[in-house]
Amino acid sequence: MLWLIIILLCLGNLKSELLDISNETNSDLEEGLFSLLLRLEIEENYNTLLIYGDDCAFPSLSRRLKIPTVLVSSGSTNFEWNFSSLTLILSCDFQAEREENYRTLMKLQMNRRLILLRGDIQPQSVCDFYSKKEQYNVAMVKDNLDQSGVVYSCRLFQEPNFEKVNLFEGNPIFIEQFRNMKGAPIRSFPDMLAPRCMLYRDPKSGKEKYIGFVANLLNNFVEKVNATIVMQEHLIEAGKEVSFVNITNWAAEDLLDIGMSEALSFKKTSFETLSYPYIMSSYCLMVPLPDDIPFNQIYIAIVDPFVLIMILLLFFVFSVMLIYLQEKSLSLSSVLMNDICMRGLLAQSFPFPRYSSRKLKLIFMILCFSSMITTTMYMTYLQAFLYTPPVEPYITSFDDLEISRYKLAITFYEEEILQFLNVSQEKVLVLEYSRFEQLRSTFNDNYIYPVTALRWITFSQQQDIFKSPLFYYEDELCLNYFDILSFPIRRHLPYRDLFEEHMLRQKEFGLTKHWIDRSFLDMRRLNLTSLKDFSRPIPDDQIEVHNLYWVFCMYFAGLGLGFCCFIVELMGPLNRWI
Structure with missing residues (x-):
């Protein structure tokens, strides 16, 4: 029994010495890791610690650093990581990090990782393991950090794929590889x-x-x-x-x-x-410039309905005043068929009654002044429109597109977008992309084309060499007002x-703007566009017989009306002829 007691006392003393040595070793490792974490904070600041595993010195060190810490003892989070990106990841072991949350892996892919290696695990195998997961900012330390002062840091583009970093030499542990x-x-x-x-x-x-x-x-x-x-x-x-x-x-x-x-x-x-996003743009329609109004419609275009109604009202007023001052009686036929007022408003000569009163002379003066203003106004409009014909209305909405003569040429990528815009299929022509590009590059003005604002810059510069432009960019008629150009x-x-x-x-x-501004020159240098003038031929400005269609219509309508009046007079009483 005495010997047994002596043996137990010896074993207890040995165990206490071993524990003291172990505690002293752990204390030295903690101090080394603490100094390392302080150095990492100097190299690149971090404000959050993420620790995978709990059987190591990292959890206790977090309390000394006084930094917010997330402890994941199971090796994987069950929530999406929404903390600051300035996060340092610590792993208690090579296999301590077993993250399965996809969003967390995405957000923490490029964060720095410090791994505590135990046993005979080689740094090369650790770097290979993390490189397959595309995580490259990885450093490792062993249990003898306090003695060796060496940190193993993964290096991607070299062989071997890691580097020994001596803490006493001041070399960076993590680099932008x-x-x-x-x-x-x-x-x-x-x-x-x-x-x-x-x-x-x-x-x-x-x-x-x-x-x-x-x-x-x-x-x-x-x-x-x-x-x-x-x-x-x-x-x-x-x-x-x-x-x-x-x-x-x-x-x-x-x-x-x-x-x-x-x-x-x-x-x-x-x-x-x-x-x-690289560039913000828009995806709108490239619309042909409206056609000039034909000569045969100019005679209708100069007649404004409101002005015509005012002239007719003046005619009735003058007719009533003249007839009342001359005959002291009114009739509907005499007012409507007043020959003097009709000639006067058309700036033609008319019989001036003798011994006219001052009131009658004043009415004639006003009639002559009105005829001069009216005929001068319409003559000016006619000459100006014949010299520079006005254009038809611009297309500013999809409703205007429906009633226009144009079709919308698109590729099958835009079909789904047009379904939301309720564009009828009769006004849409779906083409393969190569055919669509070829048709658009020839400036075929029978169609309307979707185009980005960036591509329109080259079309606009190409039209500068034309005698007259063919298309304009309608930024109110868009398939996508906010088009984002990003890289896949x-x-x-x-x-x-x-x-x-x-x-x-x-x-x-400013390099991006410079490249965009010289896009047309680059296309021309590579023969991807031509200097051919696709503008419409200049129309013949001579007035031909068919251009006077409405003039002849009005002329023959007037002759027909006069003939009808003549027939009515012939059918009147005989004593009127006598």
């Missing part, structure tokens, strides 16, 4: 729609390159991050037409990194595969923030 991609490929595909993206062959190198205000932005980004762009031509199916819709779908399926095209944003419920990108693109920052800087420096 995608600022130098060292020739890594960026998968893309062009939509080949001028002036956004146009293909040409470099005369010096003989390589195919792309130009345009969309292609230039992506080309500059590839050069900035020292990457290479690889066009995924194998995605094209034989005999099928490629459009921005296909490219948007390929990016959503992670087959492309960044598409060299506009992204399809219509009816999108999620914008995870769209970049920050894949969902987990790790350098999305760098690309969007580059996009905003290019706009801020």
Whole structure:
């Protein structure tokens, strides 16, 4: 029994010494981790800690840092992460983070991660594991941090894929790895729609390159991050037409990194595969300028109904006054058939009665003055309209489109939009995109075409070389008043923030506006547009017989009315003839 008691006392003493050593070791590790966390806060500020697991020193350190902390002991959250993006992620073990919430993974993809390694786990395998999840800001420490002073940080574009960072040398632990991609490929595909993206062959190198205000932005980004762009031509199916819709779908399926095209944003419920808006525009109609009024309708156009009614009222007033002052009696026939007033208002000579009273002379003077004003006004209108004919009304609504002679040429992408606008199918012509582009580029003024405000700039510049413009951009007649041009990108693109920052800087420096302004010159240099004058031929300004159609109609109508009056007089009593 005595020996048993001695052995138990020895074991207890040994256990207490081991616990003291363990506590001292944990205390040294905590101090090392605490110093490391303070250094990480200096390198890049963080205001939230997210800790996966609880069997390590990280939870206790959070209390010393006095920073809001979210402890996920199960390894996965059951809610969507809505906290600040300045979050530092700490993992108690290599497999402690088992996040399954998709939205949380998206929001925390590029956040910095610090992992506590235990056992014989190698840093290379950890970096491989996280790179497959496209999480690259990863650093690791081992239990002997207080002794070694080494942090293992993942490096993507090098071999081996990690770097030993000595805390005493002052080197950064986390770096922006995608600022130098060292020739890594960026998968893309062009939509080949001028002036956004146009293909040409470099005369010096003989390589195919792309130009345009969309292609230039992506080309500059590839050069900035020292990457290479690889066009995924194998995605094209034989005999099928490629459009921005296909490219948007390929990016959503992670087959492309960044598409060299506009992204399809219509009816999108999620914008995870769209970049920050590059350019704001509108998608309205390109409408032919209205035709000039034909010469044969000018004689009707100069007759304003209100002015004509006022002239007829003057005729009745003058007729009543003249007849009453001369005959002291009135009759309907004498008022309506007053020959003197009719001649006077038409600026023709008429018999002036002898021995007229002052009142009668005053009426004749007013009649002559009115006839001079009326005939001068209509003669001025007629000469001005014959020299420069007015145009027909502009189309400013879809109701005007319904009663016009034009049809609306569209592609099948706009069919669904027009259904909401209640445009009749008889006024719509649906074409394949290539046929639609060809028809629109020839300025066929029998149709109305949808066009973006950016594309209209090139059409407007092209019309400057015409003798007369053919189309105008009607910004009140739009399929989409707020058209957003974004790039299609894949969902987990790790350098999305760098690309969007580059996009905003290019706009801020004015490069985007410069590229858009010179779009027509680039198209002309690549022979994608012509200098042909598509304007209408100048009409012959000679007045022909058919232009006097309404004049002859009124003339023969007057002859017919006079003949009818003559017949009525012949059918009157015989004593009137005597």
